[in-house]
Amino acid sequence: MAWGKAVFANLRARRSGANSCFVGIAAACLAVFLSYAPAAFSQETHIEKWTGSAARGKDLFRRFCIGCHGKDGDGNGENAPWVDPKPRDFTLGIFKCRSTPTGSLPMDADLFHTIARGIDTTAMPSWNPLTNQQRADLVAYIKTFSPRFRDEKPDAPIKISAETADTAESRKRGETLYQATLKCVQCHGESGKGDGPAASTLRDDKDNPIVPYNFKVLSRFKCGDTDEDLYRIFMTGLDGTPMPSFADYVTPDQAWDLVHYLRTLQVSYAARGSSRVGKPDVKAGLEK
Amino acid sequence: MKIYKYFAAAAIVGAALCTSPAARSQSTYQVVSVSDGGTISGIVKWSGEKPKALTLPVTKDSSTCDPEKAGTKNLQRLEIAADGGVANTVVFLRGIAKGKAWDLPEARRSLDQQHCTYVPHISLVQEGSDMSMKSSDPILHTIHMAGAVDYNLPFPMTNVTLKRTMRRSGVVDLKCNAGHIWMNGVVFVVSHPYYTVTDEHGAFKLTDVPPGEYEVVAWHEGWRVAREEPVLDVGTQTKTKRLYFSDAETWEKKVTVAPNGRSSLEFTISEK
Structure with a gap:
């Protein structure tokens, strides 16, 4: 954002110059790019070797998830009344299956594994038929439903020590x-x-x-x-x-x-x- | 030139979008020295007939929860003194950006679980600081937070103090999942120190307020029963009920604080 201001100051200083129009376009493009940069940051996830994109995830969500989780991700899909326990409300940013401590957001990989595994004893099936790339895309999209993913970072995952002898x-x-x-x-x-x-x-x-x-x-x-x-x-x-x-x-x-x-x-x-x-x-x- | 202006405007809009705070919860409160601050004091009073105290039967751990064998627990949702003062009302200044150093009382930042009741019923914690919690009861309690923060912590043994950072400002509801369905409490995670809770006579006092005009807000949790649900406690085979309450309510008043001045306010709460 300091960049945007600097370019704008530069642009004002050169307002009488012949190329001011060109500089104006550049400044506008830069400013618009910068304004989207924070959003773009939260709309991408990196899980192992896969980079998830929220834009691709949205298409997948609308194909596979919307029936239960709803178009707004609030768990009020058309199937929700017949589902018990209720589908997760993604707008809360609260998740059961995390590697992080209570009260914290999950890691991206936690959501990724939940989608793959499904949730036993609930209506959430295993989405193993999807590819890893598709699951990573879904994670990126699911994270756009809650502002918590924009404003907070997950706490460090809890450590699991080597298993002791089962005696x-x-x-x-x-x-x-x-x-x-x-x-x-x-x-x-x-x-x-x-x-x-x-x-x-x-x-x-x-x-x-x-x-x-x-x-x-x-x-x-x-x-x-x-x-x-x-x-x-x-x-x-x-x-x-x-x-x-x-x-x-x-x-x-x-x-x-x-x-x-x-x-x-x-x-x-x-x-x-x-x-x-x-x-x-x-x-x-x-x-x- | 016209085209240039158009793009310059686009640049400004773009830059503005980029810098918009997007509702981040980080506190912007600034501590400054307040030498000529005034005091806002007052009282929150009940008007009209006093409603019956809200109670639920003690269905579990009665030797710890109900040593006096009353059979029921007061939910503390509405505490009206004989003189009509309403306790547990949160009184605060809306949107004050700078002022006195943080001075929230220690007793409001430390939560205890005593005889299956949260003490204090209303807590005040600075955003981003730690709240400490313990249990004095030799039974299982859990503090399950919902709202601005969402920790879920068990208290299986007495006098073990847990601390957690209250990272977002807002209201947090507390409940116990260990079968004590009457247990309820509220934590206010606040972004400035001009918050206080009325005492048992409904009295409140905000000190070291920089001179100026303020909106004073009184907040009280919902006390009307919106609906009831019958519940069978399988363990004891007791029929009981689960109560659902109306939303919290607020009342606002404007006040002008003069240098070293004393302003006084009265809020009235009623059933209507």
């Missing part, structure tokens, strides 16, 4: 965290069925009823299905839902203890055996 002692320590120290039991229930004493009162940010995760029945989570995903979920919390961030209370070792215990609650996961053979790879199918 009986580790699971026991995890059980104590779940049942007593962190009081996860209040919502998720003693056996992980999602029937804790506070469960029936839960509402999401849009005041719609929402149920806690049922470990007994489900094998995947809304935000992924690896041990790292599970670790990340209780460290970042799922913003927009009642699930808070426990990052202030657990050390990395304790977090792994909790992961090891939570896996024992998942009947369908435990059935696959402790060797973790067949553990789904979240990145599978991403290379297109």
Whole structure:
């Protein structure tokens, strides 16, 4: 913007010059370019080796996403009345599946992976049939719905340390965290069925009823299905839902203890055996 | 020359677009020394018949939440004293750009959870500064913020203080997801220090106001029940209800502050 002013001053100084008209055009072009520059900045995303464009993303959004998320991205698409939980309202800039702490915007890659993975137990399918380039374009467009992406930067992602040994002692320590120290039991229930004493009162940010995760029945989570995903979920919390961030209370070792215990609650996961053979790879199918 | 003027105008418009602040939330308040500042004090009063206190039954953790065994919790949505003063009203100057140093009281920046109630009910925090939060109750609480900022933090143990930066100005509603549906509170994240909250008699005072004309705003959270929803608490098999409230309301008055002057104001709130 200082540039724009400088060119304009230059232009005034040369107002009697023969080429003032030419300079005027140049100044106008520069000023117009500068005025769009901040917008252009927020309308592009860089995820791994893909550069997403909001303009291309808009076409994709109107083809694939508008039915639920609505043309304004506010979650009021024509399918929304029949969808539970409700489609995400992108105008709020609040997202469940993040690598960043509670209260922060997500990283672009978080949105990218959510689109690829879909959200288990909801109407949001996996968009793996789209290419990585298309998903990057969608991320760029989704970010235009909320001014938060223009005004704020995401906080640094939480760190996930190397997994500790999954032993009986580790699971026991995890059980104590779940049942007593962190009081996860209040919502998720003693056996992980999602029937804790506070469960029936839960509402999401849009005041719609929402149920806690049922470990007994489900094998995947809304935000992924690896041990790292599970670790990340209780460290970042799922913003927009009642699930808070426990990052202030657990050390990395304790977090792994909790992961090891939570896996024992998942009947369908435990059935696959402790060797973790067949553990789904979240990145599978991403290379297109 | 005409063409030149046209493009020069385009350049100016372009430059203006480029510099427009685009509603950024960063504070522009400037601290200056205020030597001849005045005081605006006054009272917020209730007019008409006092409505019944809003309460909800204690359906969970009653030994902690309700040690006096009242059976219900007051929502603190509308606190009217015997003398008619209305507590918990936020009074502030609209759009003041410079003035005194930040002096929001510490007690309004530190939130506690006591007997399943947010203390204070209304908090005032400077935009971009930290708010500290803790729980005095030996049960699970969560502070789930919605509005200008959206942290969601659990408090599974007593007297652990968490701090978070309140990065955007605006109103933040608080709720607890640990089954205490009566818990509610409000945080004002503010961009200048001329904010105060009325005491239990409805009294307020704004000090060190630079001489000039101001719009004084009184804000009160919604207290009318807009609708009710029946809820069955599965844990205790108790039928209870969830209340939804009317929007917050504001009242405005103009005031002129003379050098070292004392201005006084009265706001009246009523059911209508």
